Amino acid sequence: MLSKEEILHIATLARIGVSEQDVEKYQHDLSEILDYFKKLDEVDVTGVEPIGHITGMQNTFRSDEHFDFGELGKEEIMKNVPEVKEGFIKVKSVL
């Protein structure tokens, strides 16, 4: 069973706010599913290369130049931003 501290640590890494109640629920749910993941301990994977791209594609490259997309353009993109200042996305104060 994951401890309360572990749940709070994961929640902070995941940037998800949790209440006291949530912590208990996650302790139960996550532990149950993690136990299920343990099934993979049975599998011997010595010498097996992990999958990168499933059909074996290697790196793909494109030319290093910008291009515009979307008929509506920048203004329409910026309409989705919660807070804009002088045409820039406003980020909240960190400290």
Add this chain to the structure above:
Amino acid sequence: MIRDLHQKLINKEITSVQLTEQYFDVIEKNDAEIGAYLTLTKKLAMQQAQFVDEKIAKGEEIDLIEGIPCAIKDNICVDGVRTTAASKILDNYIAPYDATVIRKLKECGAVILGKTNLDEFAMGSSTENSAYKITKNPVDTSRVAGGSSGGSVASVAAGQAVWSLGTDTGGSIRQPASFCGVVGLKPTYGRVSRSGAIAMASSLDQIGPIAKRVEDVAIILSRISGQDLLDATSAKSSDKKYEDYLTGDISGKVIGVPKEYVESLEGEIKNIFEKSLEKFRTLGAKIETISLPHSEYALPTYYIIMTSEVSSNLAKFDGIKFGMRSDDNVDSDINENALPKKLLETYLDTRKIGFGDEVKRRIMLGTYALSAGYYDAYYLKAQKVRALIRRDFENAFKTVDFIYSPTAPEVAFKIGEKSADPLKMYLSDIFTITANLAGVPAISFPIGAIATDGKELPVGGQLMGKWFDEEGMLNCAHTYEINTKK
């Protein structure tokens, strides 16, 4: 069905505007009960339909799908249209560009009726996880439509669209297609560009078509597939017209039935499945029992990889760049800091309020699996087991052309029956997730129905094909279909 409608359009028996209005009438009549659509795009649809009608009036040639109404899963961006992924965190999001598949469909003249419901961010197997509403199964509205593409599938099954697009990460096109009695196709990984589809698990996601006939999904696949600069994982274009490969002849083909999938089948599903095997035999195919020895590890492998990729893909929903932001002036119960909220509190609150329970559960699991000290034990291990699962398929395809099983171990379940138990819900995907893990194409098509509570609940069969052999697989399903349907 697409071919028939195309004939009617060019013979001027019906106009695209009339056809489009007919479909909106059906939506008006039954969608309050079914709940397939989240947003209707009437203005866009009528413009597209009028444009096609003018072309026909001028005697210009039109494409097979031109002027024919379709529905789009709401995790695929349509320029200028609200795109929510059925999440509150994207409640007010207006897509500023077309997904590549949408651009291609618009170029072909498809008429887009609206955006369909799904499990939030495509995470679920029943469409009960939508932040907006539950999509009901048109065959029996006390049952789920399946998921996560429940809205796209129900819209086709309920006659609210001729065809639709869904996305499939672990069975999200095929399982609902099986539950609602229609055809659903997941192409080979990389066959269709995902640019503009809201990513869930990038090494597994594919976009695919849903329709009532195998030929129709073939027609759509021909028009949405191909390499795309905007999706670096997309494969080289084949330029195949998949509908031209439907010969109706499968004599000599070898169909493998994995013993690990079918040994636990019971009751009516088993009978229906065995009858379908007999049918394939009479059509000239050879049936062989095969083994996919790592099958029992597919589900935990899938859930480690998927949740890890989910936690990474959903990091962009932060209340700063786009989408919902938590109210600056409302204090939350998670932090004692003073108002107004600083950056961290905005992240924590926005994601706490904006995401639903299942989405948060998966982000938490994935974050744990990728966190320092656990990466090797979970994600890396899972990607190695995945290599063994792919090897199972490589070995199987040395002797068989297709792999066949039921699509799901059950028929559509009752609404609410599984929503309390995540693990039980995950088991609905047991036959479908391996196609995503191995990257092979797979199709679900109706093979029978089980009479329950006075309703005929559909059962789907699933064919999996070799990598990039959509045409062979589609022909096999098509051959079955034309020899069983009136």
